[in-house]
Amino acid sequence: MSVTYPRGFAAAATTAGLKPSGTPDLALVHNTGESDAVAAVYTSNRCRANPVLWSQQASADGRARAVVLNSGGANCYTGSFGFETTHATAERTAELLDIDALDVLVCSTGLIGVGGQDFRDRILAGLPALAETAQAAPAGGEAAARAIMTTDTVPKTVEREGTAYRIGGMAKGAGMLAPGLATMLVVLTTDAVLDASELDAALRTATARSFDRLDTDGCMSTNDTVILMSSGASGHRADTGEFTALLTEACEDLTHQLHIDAEGAGHDIVITTRGAFSEEQALEVSRAVGRSNLFKAAVFGEDPNWGRVVAQVGITSAQFEPDAIDVTFNGVPVCVASSPGADPSEVLFDRRVVVEIDLHAGTAEGTILTSDLTHDYVEENSAYST
Amino acid sequence: MSVTYPRGFAAAATTAGLKPSGTPDLALVHNTGESDAVAAVYTSNRCRANPVLWSQQASADGRARAVVLNSGGANCYTGSFGFETTHATAERTAELLDIDALDVLVCSTGLIGVGGQDFRDRILAGLPALAETAQAAPAGGEAAARAIMTTDTVPKTVEREGTAYRIGGMAKGAGMLAPGLATMLVVLTTDAVLDASELDAALRTATARSFDRLDTDGCMSTNDTVILMSSGASGHRADTGEFTALLTEACEDLTHQLHIDAEGAGHDIVITTRGAFSEEQALEVSRAVGRSNLFKAAVFGEDPNWGRVVAQVGITSAQFEPDAIDVTFNGVPVCVASSPGADPSEVLFDRRVVVEIDLHAGTAEGTILTSDLTHDYVEENSAYST
Known part of the structure; x- marks a missing residue:
């Protein structure tokens, strides 16, 4: 086939x-x-x-x-x-x-x-x-x-x-x-x-x-x-x-x-940004979060570290109010209006981790898929060519 | 004092x-x-x-x-x-x-x-x-x-x-x-x-x-x-x-x-891009290389993986001819004119790793300092807030 x-x-x-x-x-x-x-x-x-x-x-x-x-x-x-x-x-x-x-x-x-x-x-x-x-x-x-x-x-x-x-x-x-x-x-x-x-x-x-x-x-x-x-x-x-x-x-x-099947991955991460002014801006935000080593290492440790999510939102050119960002990890609203929300210990981790960001700046959304930063990733990529 | x-x-x-x-x-x-x-x-x-x-x-x-x-x-x-x-x-x-x-x-x-x-x-x-x-x-x-x-x-x-x-x-x-x-x-x-x-x-x-x-x-x-x-x-x-x-x-x-003293670092990496059209472009190239997880993991493994360096040059907007890039690791010219050069096993590794890139597109240069991607980095950043 x-x-x-x-x-x-x-x-x-x-x-x-x-x-x-x-x-x-x-x-x-x-x-x-x-x-x-x-x-x-x-x-x-x-x-x-x-x-x-x-x-x-x-x-x-x-x-x-x-x-x-x-x-x-x-x-x-x-x-x-x-x-x-x-x-x-x-x-x-x-x-x-x-x-x-x-x-x-x-x-x-x-x-x-x-x-x-x-x-x-x-x-x-x-x-x-x-x-x-x-x-x-x-x-x-x-x-x-x-x-x-x-x-x-x-x-x-x-x-x-x-x-x-x-x-x-x-x-x-x-x-x-x-x-x-x-x-x-x-x-x-x-x-x-x-x-x-x-x-x-x-x-x-x-x-x-x-x-x-x-x-x-x-x-x-x-x-x-x-x-x-x-x-x-x-x-x-x-x-x-x-x-x-x-x-x-x-x-x-x-x-x-x-x-x-991403090499060295321990968690499959799905990052969706909603409430964006445009789909392009939603994807820019999701991608910026997906490229943060600090965020990816936190997911490896099953730590719903929303501060590392918001910090990445801040380096994009997307439209948003710094005081109005919501973040959920697997449905738990750990950050509400850029402040601590639900107890992060309520987040249940699985192989699949869904992070949702709401910018409250529009109606567009966009999703990026990434993997966590793991010991296996470091190992496989440090020992590859030699 | x-x-x-x-x-x-x-x-x-x-x-x-x-x-x-x-x-x-x-x-x-x-x-x-x-x-x-x-x-x-x-x-x-x-x-x-x-x-x-x-x-x-x-x-x-x-x-x-x-x-x-x-x-x-x-x-x-x-x-x-x-x-x-x-x-x-x-x-x-x-x-x-x-x-x-x-x-x-x-x-x-x-x-x-x-x-x-x-x-x-x-x-x-x-x-x-x-x-x-x-x-x-x-x-x-x-x-x-x-x-x-x-x-x-x-x-x-x-x-x-x-x-x-x-x-x-x-x-x-x-x-x-x-x-x-x-x-x-x-x-x-x-x-x-x-x-x-x-x-x-x-x-x-x-x-x-x-x-x-x-x-x-x-x-x-x-x-x-x-x-x-x-x-x-x-x-x-x-x-x-x-x-x-x-x-x-x-x-x-x-x-x-x-x-x-960077947390979790095993090697202090100094990336200098020379032969750039402008200092800004030299810094863009050095920074792109310094942000590659694949490159940083390779340095952790003391692998002079120059392919991962050139691949990062290619994602920048700097001026260069794709066929004319030179890369040295600690002085050893492992890549000459975008082709394999000296035997990578000649590179001697130390705590300090100096990577030099020559774009042959001008006379400007720029240096970025970074660290390798290590197990300690993953460990410290996955276990931090909890």
């Missing part, structure tokens, strides 16, 4: 030997349908990995036939040699699938700086088996989802059914670079008949409401990529409104899976 | 019972000289503690005679009751010193939300002994520096001698709210003859080059205050250029003391 739930897609995985664990590390998603329409969004980090530089160019015309993804190396800051590796990956895949190299997108994830001769050799050597498997057993969506895992503990996949068409998808990572090597890579597929500009509009709406609101540690990856391909194999011209809603649902589902 | 190193100042400390430890927690600095000129800078957090709200008004006329400081409670988000407590503190101090209440500045540090009846009662009850001690034994600069400590392990004081005048100072905290309750409070004193506008210009220059560049965990306190008072007791009209340079030196000295 996963990316092969919609008709017109083949997917497969193989082990190229990029990961010390010896688990599968190379994946392919091949659009075999009539349409080759594609849309993609990439990291806004100005230092981008070679596969991102390549795929941005290759997808600019709204057409792509295949995506090759590897874990075990980010191929980022590896110079022109690294770019040539990405290029060679696309060329070789194109040969094997009998398509154009500029219709092959490439995604990489793993350690920055890894992308040398050995990395190149192993990927190129792994491609024939990958293409062969995709042709012999095309329904390899689950295998592909497993091959892109890095520190993920479970594969992330999604399926949705619309009016006579389907949407499928797979994801890895925990949002941003964060934590560790958890670049977010997402491939979404559909057999609905939609052109590239319709896919692009739907994808931008869906990502803005899902992946963009997951901010586990404030760090932005050099490799983040979300790709949406349409095979048109349903023959059904989808209603764009319904499709966008369904795609958003699928992306929210994957976002939730990324959130609860 | 400390704030009583210059002539014309009395200082003292007492135990008001605000801290569970039972150590001194209330301090006074009294300007007994001819001049009552003052300058101050306050947190730019829009949610400000009651003592900040009071002191901003009280110091707006460039005149002040005394500063009362307490640890054991931030008196922040404590509503109008908390503001009345600050007001009552100033009124009572003014009575005891026979000065005007609007010439008394107030600083508080400790937990947000603490500032109720008990807090008020203990402070007001402690003030007579404080004023008495300051009169009986005015040279209490060291005692005052100890009374404002919270999680500081050592008091921070400074003395500098100019041409026929002196500068003294004391500080507590670790910059920003960060970490824990480490609001930064600083009182600087001088017996040089300078008016309030000259003090203000010197203080803004000095703080911009010192305290503003210390960013231990990216969180901004609601209580940060830096006050500079002149007694004029030297009778010497200081050269403003010399005075500004000496004051900057004193502030840099206190900043260094705050840096190496």
